Amino acid sequence: MKGLILVTGSEGLVGSRFVEISERKNFLHLPKQVELDITNPSEIKAVLSSYNFSAVVHFAAFTDLNAAEEERGNKDGACWQVNVEGTRNLVEAVRPYKAKVHFVHISTDGVFSGNSDDPGPYKEDHPRETDPTRVTWYGFTKGEAEKAVQEVLGDSATILRIIYPVRTEFEGKLDFLRKPLKLYDEGKLYPMFTDQQISVSFIDEVCKALDKIIIDGHKGIFHACSDTTTPHKLISYMLEKTRGVTNAVEGTTLREFLEKTGNPSYRYPKFGGLKVGVTEAKLGIKFSTWREIVDKLVTQGLGEK
Numbered sequence: 223m224k225g226l227i228l229v230t231g232s233e234g235l236v237g238s239r240f241v242e243i244s245e246r247k248n249f250l251h252l253p254k255q256v257e258l259d260i261t262n263p264s265e266i267k268a269v270l271s272s273y274n275f276s277a278v279v280h281f282a283a284f285t286d287l288n289a290a291e292e293e294r295g296n297k298d299g300a301c302w303q304v305n306v307e308g309t310r311n312l313v314e315a316v317r318p319y320k321a322k323v324h325f326v327h328i329s330t331d332g333v334f335s336g337n338s339d340d341p342g343p344y345k346e347d348h349p350r351e352t353d354p355t356r357v358t359w360y361g362f363t364k365g366e367a368e369k370a371v372q373e374v375l376g377d378s379a380t381i382l383r384i385i386y387p388v389r390t391e392f393e394g395k396l397d398f399l400r401k402p403l404k405l406y407d408e409g410k411l412y413p414m415f416t417d418q419q420i421s422v423s424f425i426d427e428v429c430k431a432l433d434k435i436i437i438d439g440h441k442g443i444f445h446a447c448s449d450t451t452t453p454h455k456l457i458s459y460m461l462e463k464t465r466g467v468t469n470a471v472e473g474t475t476l477r478e479f480l481e482k483t484g485n486p487s488y489r490y491p492k493f494g495g496l497k498v499g500v501t502e503a504k505l506g507i508k509f510s511t512w513r514e515i516v517d518k519l520v521t522q523g524l525g526e527k
């Protein structure tokens with residue numbers, strides 16, 4: 223694959239790392255949101271007709287889960303507008319070029335419920351949750367975005383799902399490891415769930431998978447993440463490796479937490495996680511285990527003050 227790649231959301235947690243380490247980093251077109259707002263179809267059309275793109279990697283999204291929940295059911299809200307309408311605008315604009323422009327959509331485990339009656343870890347072809355009351359509003363909008371990609375571009379597009387993406391450093395926002403590390407350093411770490419099943423995505427490996435997808439032209443649905451663990455095991459191991467402390471993390475159960483806070487259970491899916499078997503076979507890569515991810519991040523300098 224040769225040619226320019228349009229990247230949306232290139233200043234975010236995941237996209238900005240792709241910009242740093244992609245094998246195709248010299249071929250990326252990186253408009254900021256002020257230059258290309260995906261809720262504005264004419265801006266998208268103008269960019270697509272001005273350059274000869276061979277791929278679009280779509281990271282841009284409304285990712286604030288709490289703010290999204292405030293907008294539940296509101297299709298005029300920013301979350302729906304960016305995630306669903308913004309994605310639809312992009313794929314509609316790509317449609318005329320779909321034979322030569324490979325559209326790659328970044329998505330989330332949040333499209334699955336994580337409920338006991340439909341538990342993860344989910345295979346690549348597992349059906350998305352269609353009932354909005356069983357997922358976060360953010361997750362529902364990302365599922366609707368996936369649907370738009372498939373409806374408009376069919377087999378010519380790619381969906382890459384990730385879960386709790388982590389990296390060694392990023393000023394813009396804390397992630398699933400750096401936030402508890404900061405809280406630990408401040409003496410404010412709260413108890414972690416001992417009974418919630420999660421996986422974690424090493425952003426460097428997400429970028430490697432993306433390079434493979436783009437360069438070799440893989441189409442379909444892919445997952446990029448570790449094996450499953452619990453937040454309690456993951457954060458305990460991370461603190462052992464970064465701060466040399468053991469038994470530093472208190473445990474709690476989801477039931478205790480949900481009873482205490484009154485939070486709805488869809489905010490904290492118990493049986494989450496993604497499987498990567500099909501992705502590993504198709505892309506010919508092996509994703510690290512969650513322990514290996516922590517080890518690699520520590521080698522890169524995670525937690526150095």
Ligand SMILES: NC(=O)c1ccc[n+]([C@@H]2O[C@H](COP(=O)([O-])OP(=O)(O)OC[C@H]3O[C@@H](n4cnc5c(N)ncnc54)[C@H](OP(=O)(O)O)[C@@H]3O)[C@@H](O)[C@H]2O)c1
Binds near residue numbers: 234254280281331
């Ligand atoms: N972070 C997670 O936990 C997680 C988990 C699973 C999947 N994902 C998915 O991974 C992708 C990247 O997530 P992230 O954490 O890197 O996101 P992020 O840090 O919140 O960055 C989002 C990016 O999207 C841009 N953006 C927002 N609205 C836009 C608009 N209307 N037009 C153009 N650009 C817009 C933002 O621009 P500004 O910087 O100008 O605001 C920012 O660059 C998303 O698709 C997300 O759904 C994330």
